[in-house]
Amino acid sequence: MLEKLLTGPKRYYLWLLFLVCVIAACAVAYSVQLMTGLGVTGMNRDVSWGLYISQFTYFVGVAASAVMLVLPAYFHHYVKFKRMIIFGEFMAVAAVCMCALFIVVDLGQPQRMANVMLHPTPNSVMFYDMIVLIGYLCLNIIIGWVTLEAERLQVEPPKWIKPLVYLSIIWAFSIHTVTAFLYAGVPGRHYWLTAIMAARFLSSAFCSGPAILLLLLFIVRRLTGFDPGKDAIKTLATIIVYAMCINVFFYLCELFTAFYSNIPGHMEPIHFLFYGHGGEFAWVSYWMWAAVVMAFASLAILIPPQTRTGKLLPLALIMLVLASWIDKGLGLLIGGFTPNMYESITPYMPTCTEITVAIGVYAIGALVLSLLWKIALGVKRDVNNFCD
Amino acid sequence: MYNTRPVCIGIVILVIVLSAPFWVGIFGTNYTKTGITKPTQESCVEDTAFMRAQHMRLLNEWRDQALRNENRNYVAKNGKTWEISLQNTCMRCHTDYKGFCEKCHISNSVSPYCWTCHIIPTEGK
Amino acid sequence: MNTNRRKFLKVAGLSAFALTSGLAQVALPETANAQLAPGGYGNSPKSLHAKRWAMVIDTRLFKSADDYKPLIQACHHAHNVPDIPGNKNIQWLWVDTYDHVFPDDMNEHMSAKIKGTVFPLLCNHCTNPPCVRVCPTQATYKMADGIVAMDYHRCIGCRFCMAGCPYGARSFNFFDPRKFMAEPTNPRFPTRMIGVVEKCTFCAERLAQGLLPACVEASNGKILFGDLNDPNSSVRKALAENYSIRRKPNLGTQPGVYYLI
Structure with missing residues (x-):
């Protein structure tokens, strides 16, 4: 199936060339970071994790979200998802690659990375995170490739793939749960010390991941004519709106517990995120309010069935993705480290180098995704499973 | 088989080139010694052959014993006791x-x- | 393909995988732990031992931040701790105000004496250290005598321990530390390298030589250091006779550093 990569219109090659150029440029920023150290980032003694780890967390969610297609298709035999399931699986592969890279660029001594395997430490959540991510990557590559191959040959997928699919469904929940446990298990970080962290992570993943998938498929539809199917889009939009409602509900639960209990440690991070410190908004406060507005605006469009699949759907999805990204990709880490261990404020803002490196990882993810989807689209076209 | 001669010659050249390092190592006469300046003390912690081959592994073991097991002394085979320290023991002789x-x-x-x-x-x- | 050949390839493939992967090591654990050195290991008769090292700081005897300066200098001098300006600095021992050191004690009406003074901070060498719990490589670990130690050779710089430590006791080398020192202040102690986490070690290297920690030595008796499990030790006596507090005790970490207030 790899031969599908070798044919394509000019704009396909231009897109790949563009991505490679972006990756090369960002690699320069990473080499600067390697040589001068993580001092080039905005992280500091009190805010010791930043943009990299938050992006890692966000993309674990994107990876896990493939289950929102796999689960209805395999557990409930919802056949209308079958056409686009492969895109969800391949998006998960790209997302896990990005996760791994975000961890690598965050390490102070990346050449010692193998120590995690050489000295396996079962009491560290990071150890399990490594295992579940590698496992999920393998599962999705195997399942995606084998089912696509079967589709190309127009035969039923082999029987042994079924147990792997069921395993991948449970596994998807586990990767984001374990990632939540990275945060929810450390004492003294009030914003993270919450039992619904894993549930919040999963709900935000199950709305934002499928939303990203749908948006990307809309672009693909415009470029290639591949149509995921009207009913499939409708069902997925419904799943997204349920997940987003639960996500917002969980966040409101956090607000209630923090503010009704009136425990300062629980209130302070949330207060900082939305109102800043000492009467002055922090830069993240503007983002947080924007997230609030976009979250509710997207719900306003997505909840009424008339507008859910109408012209405004892409706009609603974009707002939903941005809102969830701000919540998980900015607020989670900054809220966790502010106030710091001395209940005072140490500001954090990503530097240009940090953002450039992150863009580089995004570009690598886009490259992996483009190549995998190119294969999938080629196969779908060959077997006339391209549009209704 | 076509082009037997060039193919055979090619294979022979390939084998010679790939195995060149072994031949040079076995028959080469101008193997240059590293020319290191040895310290003046008579012997190291263990005998020279062991140290030459294993010093890096020994240092790793020393590190783990000293840092993790609080064993900061090493009693050598000849009964002599050494403080485990790269900087303060090894480098005292290997200046x-x-x-x-x-x-x-x-x-x-x-x-x-x-x-x-x-x-x-x-x-x- | 012939069935036998297929079977053979399956077995061969699996065995090759087992041999090259960690399975081989699991099956043969004794080879992994064999000692290399022909000699033996032990510790020096001079070295100090305890079942659980602990520190008692009599903050009543320190009048101002200046009183802590010689201690901080002794510590940072002994361990080649660089002086990096800004918030990417390295700190093993430092001072801060009461509300930052004991943030859980939210009393607006503290005595003027406490409001006006500072308190020293260092690694608490907890009985239940969260940093050890979260470290994915055992680069930080708890020793039998209660000291939470670091192996800088193994640290991958993931900084999970910094997120895990509720006391802010850990510093990350955001830069090459040697760039921030004209010359290492203590030629008998190593520096650290870029990209690893470091912290106070209760001077494990000095205890091995029979010396008390550098800050204790420089404090002229204002800081006590001893075995918490020994009822006759100086620390136990001081704790029995005085009112003491610890940082964030409600987190269950059981800090080994006590403050007499």
Whole structure:
């Protein structure tokens, strides 16, 4: 199936060339970071994790979200998802690659990375995170490739793939749960010390991941004519709106517990995120309010069935993705480290180098995704499973 | 088979080129010694052959024993006791970093990074 | 393909995988732990031992931040701790105000004496250290005598321990530390390298030589250091006779550093 990569219109090659150029440029920023150290980032003694780890967390969610297609298709035999399931699986592969890279660029001594395997430490959540991510990557590559191959040959997928699919469904929940446990298990970080962290992570993943998938498929539809199917889009939009409602509900639960209990440690991070410190908004406060507005605006469009699949759907999805990204990709880490261990404020803002490196990882993810989807689209076209 | 001659000659040349390092190693006469300056003391912690082959592994073991098991003394085979410390024990005799450690590491093309943390004696004085 | 050949390839493939992967090591654990050195290991008769090292700081005897300066200097001097300006600095021992050191004690009406003074901070060498719990490589670990130690050789710089430590006791080398020192202040102790986490070690290297920690030595008796499990030790006596507090005790970490207030 790899031969599908070798044919394509000019704009396909231009897109790949563009991505490679972006990756090369960002690699320069990473080499600067390697040589001068993580001092080039905005992280500091009190805010010791930043943009990299938050992006890692966000993309674990994107990876896990493939289950929102796999689960209805395999557990409930919802056949209308079958056409686009492969895109969800391949998006998960790209997302896990990005996760791994975000961890690598965050390490102070990346050449010692193998120590995690050489000295396996079962009491560290990071150890399990490594295992579940590698496992999920393998599962999705195997399942995606084998089912696509079967589709190309127009035969039923082999029987042994079924147990792997069921395993991948449970596994998807586990990767984001374990990632939540990275945060929810450390004492003294009030914003993270919450039992619904894993549930919040999963709900935000199950709305934002499928939303990203749908948006990307809309672009693909415009470029290639591949149509995921009207009913499939409708069902997925419904799943997204349920997940987003639960996500917002969980966040409101956090607000209630923090503010009704009136425990300062629980209130302070949330207060900082939305109102800043000492009467002055922090830069993240503007983002947080924007997230609030976009979250509710997207719900306003997505909840009424008339507008859910109408012209405004892409706009609603974009707002939903941005809102969830701000919540998980900015607020989670900054809220966790502010106030710091001395209940005072140490500001954090990503530097240009940090953002450039992150863009580089995004570009690598886009490259992996483009190549995998190119294969999938080629196969779908060959077997006339391209549009209704 | 077509082009038997060129193919055979090609295979022979390939085998010779790939195995060249072995032939040079076995029959070459101008093997240059590393030319390290040996310290003046008679013997190291263990005998020279062991140290030459195993010093890096021994240092790793020393590190784990000292840091993790609080065993900061090493009793050598000959009964002599040494404090486990690269900087304060090894480097007390092996004072010539450039002439001893570096020279041998360079000729063996290894680049250990002990010295990003551990202080080379002349540097500290 | 012939069935036998297929079977053979399956077995061969699996065995090759087992041999090259960690399975081989699991099956043969004794080879992994064999000692290399022909000699033996032990510790020096001079070295100090305890079942659980602990520190008692009599903050009543320190009048101002200046009183802590010689201690901080002794510590940072002994361990080649660089002086990096800004918030990417390295700190093993430092001072801060009461409301930052004991943030759980939210009393607006503290005595003027406490409001006006500072308190020293260092690694608490907890009985239940969260940093050890979260470290994915055992680069930080708890020793039998209660000291939470670091192996800088193994640290991958993931900084999970910094997120895990509720006391802010850990510093990350955002830069090459040697760039921030003209010359290492203590030629008998190593520096650290870029990209690893470091912290106070209760001077494990000095205890091995029979010396008390550098800050204790420089404090002229204002800081006590001893075995918490020994009822006759100086620390136990001081704790029995005085009112003491610890930082964030409600987190269950059981800090080994006590403050007499």
